[in-house]
Amino acid sequence: MHPLRRREAEPLGTVVGMVLAAGAGRRLGQPKALVCDDDGTPWVWRAAETLQAAGAAAVYVVVGAEAEAVRTVVPPGCVVVEAPDWNEGMGASLRAGLSQVMRERLEDAAVLVMLVDTPDVGEAVVRRLLSGARPDVLSRATYDGVPGHPVLIGREHWRGVLEVAAGDRGARHYLRDRGVTLIDCDDLGSGRDVDTAADLGEWRDVRQAGQVPRLPDAAARSPLPEVASAGALAERLSRTGYLTDDGLATIGYLALAMHRPLLLEGEPGTGKTALAEALAEALGVDLIRLQCHEGIDASQALYDWDFARQILHLRTVEAVSGDREVDQVEVEKSLFDERFLLARPILQALRESPVVLLIDEIDRADDEFEAFLLEVLSTNQVTIPEYGTVRATHPPIVVLTSNRTREVHDALKRRCLYHWVDHPGLEREIEIVRRRLPDVPPLLAEQVARATQRLRARDDLVKPPGVAETLDWAQALHTLGASELDLERAASTLGAVLKYREDAERVRASLDKILAA
Incomplete structure (x- = not known):
């Protein structure tokens, strides 16, 4: 030795x-x-x-x-x-x-x-x-x-x-x-971590040849697991508990293969946000979420400067320098050092890629914010005037969701692949409940899914229930110890599936018929 x-x-x-x-x-x-x-x-x-x-x-x-x-x-x-x-x-x-x-x-x-x-x-x-x-x-x-x-x-x-x-x-x-x-x-050096016997053999071969081990070029590396088809993606998503239909699996696969953002529209509660979460889990990467709202701007979505720390830095420089002359140019330059840069979700996604970047409820943002997004979606980079341009080594997987409270502009849509996410059919909704809530008795899962489908088919509800409400209802009933859906338990738990008073009153008046059907 x-x-x-x-x-x-x-x-x-x-x-x-x-x-x-x-x-x-x-x-x-x-x-x-x-x-x-x-x-x-x-x-x-x-x-x-x-x-x-x-x-x-x-x-x-x-x-x-x-x-x-x-x-x-x-x-x-x-x-x-x-x-x-x-x-x-x-x-x-x-x-x-x-x-x-x-x-x-x-x-x-x-x-x-x-x-x-x-x-x-x-x-x-x-x-x-x-x-x-x-x-x-x-x-x-x-x-x-x-x-x-x-x-x-x-x-x-x-x-x-x-x-x-x-x-x-x-x-x-x-x-x-x-x-x-x-x-x-x-x-x-390369900084390469050696994980497998093949990695070790390659590392030793390079060392014996007298070379400095290097990683492949960043552009040549594939940090994501290979997804060979829409079916393969559906299988990966299924293992996370997310069940998808052929159309959604296909458009999701194409978004990955073509490196294009995916815009999902649909009624609230149809699983648009959950798809982004499942996709991150299926691919083994982080999820970074940007929740849109009225008035959102670059300081909330992209970056901001830590003003308090910048002021503290200036005072420290003044205290340390004493009577000595200070180079003002260098001081100003130091104020925009990376340690004072507060990375918001979009900048985080570019720097930490590969990740899934979820831009949730884009329809809540305004036109100016959509225009701001175009540079990111087109070039996978952002420019910070005081700092420089940040480019993604591996473009993030971008998923945008919209509840269609307003129309998303064509310029943004052109940069995305598009899919309308509809409510699932009965059999798939039953399977979703069983997958996501495996402790719920099978009979109760089926009865809740059937009842939710009937509620969803009504045209007199302010807010028909989505899959999220189906899961909440099943979970609530299971928490109360129910093994099947009866009239008394259904009436007492309507707040888990209906979120408007007038909806609850309308349904409660005919709940016996809904369950009997």
């Missing part, structure tokens, strides 16, 4: 390094912490040693799978933290490590989080991120325009990250919502 040597470095005194090394590496066939470089150095040793050499004041190594074996190959001086629930994903490991750091290292400005399975992340990458360490920092390395690791988290964000870190996505949502600063590290 390669002799394990510890390189000494002058500590910064302000940054803690953390290696997440708890995973079992099931797709690789062994814990990634125990994989070795060609010279026999275990990856967990290499990662921790890299942090030490770059100047981290302390290094914490989070272990889980085969913890005792991993402990034996951790460099001296490191703090080993065992994550008891490591098999829940990266978020559990991050929580365990960060909790320990918060108990012991509150004097430090930031923590730098590194993954054990990124063997090309070297000392130079770490030093580049550490150069920006301060208590309010949120930054991460990017490679070929794609966000990667390490991630630098300032002390002011530790508690917030601890509260949201979950699953395999770690703190992704927290970073996205607060506008993480991206540090370009293209010139220093």
